[in-house]
Amino acid sequence: MPEKNYKSSTGVDGFYYGIIGDGTVAETVERVKFLQTITVEMPQEPVRAHGDNITAEMAINSGDISITAGFHKIPLEDKQKLLGWEVVEGITATSSNDSPPYVGVIFTKTFQDGSREYVGLPKGMFTRPNVTANSKGESTEFSSEEIAAQFMDRTVEGFDEEKSALFAYDEPGETTNRDALFIKIFGVPHPDAGTPTEPEGA
Template sequence: MAEQKNYRASTGVNEFYYGAVGDNVIADYVERVKFLQTITVEMPQEPVRAYGDNQTAEIAVSGGDVSVTAGFHKIPLEDKEKLLGWERVDGIIATGSNDNPPYVAVIFAKTFEDGSKEYVGLPKGMFTRPSVTGNSKGESTEFSSEEITASFMDREVEGFSKEKSALFAYDKKGETTNRDALFLKIFGKPYPTDEEENTGGVEG
């Protein structure tokens, strides 16, 4: 009997991890940015038609660039330094026109009310610096948020015959088998435990 399909819609996102991969398939490190709020992965495709004898002779699919827009409660300066290739001198982190962002891989999780999770892995891409915004405090307290964008490309992934730009894995509540396999394919490293994980983010 075929495995039953899951038609539940996700209700949240978390577990945003990144790691510098350069031209390798093993990340130099795996880092987490906590308090992910929103994330959108654009994977455009466009049909291209060839014509002959006044009709369509053939259709091929042209894939567009994969892009990501992620919103966080806050992106720590330490993570911006790593994601964007910013320079640190005497405790000061700086950006300029000659910044050289590293190639990074990313994994994040979509969460479901039944406790299951769907993981999305993006094997190779580059983030661009976000805007700097701020608002005056008024009569009521309002929290700001930060948004950052990236572009991703195809990369060789172990076990697949062709290069890939996005991978997906689903685990039922209490299971981690597919998550762990995805981390090895995207980062070349196992899923970090609480002791091993070097987390970014703010507390509270």
């Protein structure tokens, strides 16, 4: 029996999104660089049925999957695509009638030995972030941006039931499972499909 992997991740990298609409194939796949933090919330709650003063049966009630991602900066072009913002004569605008598209998302957890774990979310919708700014003080400090999204189940080729999150892992220098996950989530290959990555610290 193979040895189990107990290594803990040391970084995050490779945030990709693709607009899938109501289908399973992305129109294009875009990368947003300089991902700093990301949290995926996957709540579940046990539900009990009682009788004769005891628990007669239990089931699991699964809540909505959501993510909160922090970036060094989210380019305006990506906000336009992710949030369905309108652009007229170089001016970007948002309103109460915005209609963000359905998107798939993949990001990477990196490990010190160069191995990688991938998290794929097949179908979700982003919500517009807050706008914040700080006055420059005695020392220079960089700002950051945060954006959130909610995800739902979607048909994923090869699985019997609809899924809301997929996970994959590659040993150092390998990309086989990364490439397979890209096909599952986006319906198109990774931009560097077939090109092994060099093991590196993360």
